[in-house]
Amino acid sequence: MKMNAELARKIKILARENPTLLQHQIAALLDINQGRVSEVLSGRRFGEISE
Numbered sequence: 001m002k003m004n005a006e007l008a009r010k011i012k013i014l015a016r017e018n019p020t021l022l023q024h025q026i027a028a029l030l031d032i033n034q035g036r037v038s039e040v041l042s043g044r045r046f047g048e049i050s051e
Contacts, residue, residue: 012051013051
């Protein structure tokens with residue numbers, strides 16, 4: 001799956017609504033690499049996207 005603004009939004013929503021989910025679990029749910037989840041949550045990618 002290609003990283004885009006909509007996927008970044010989904011990552012941020014999942015992390016906010018499920019604070020006990022780990023990054024690798026979010027990645028598995030969305031079928032993406034854990035590194036992409038880390039980049040989004042740290043703001044390195046798609047930092048301008050709001051939840």
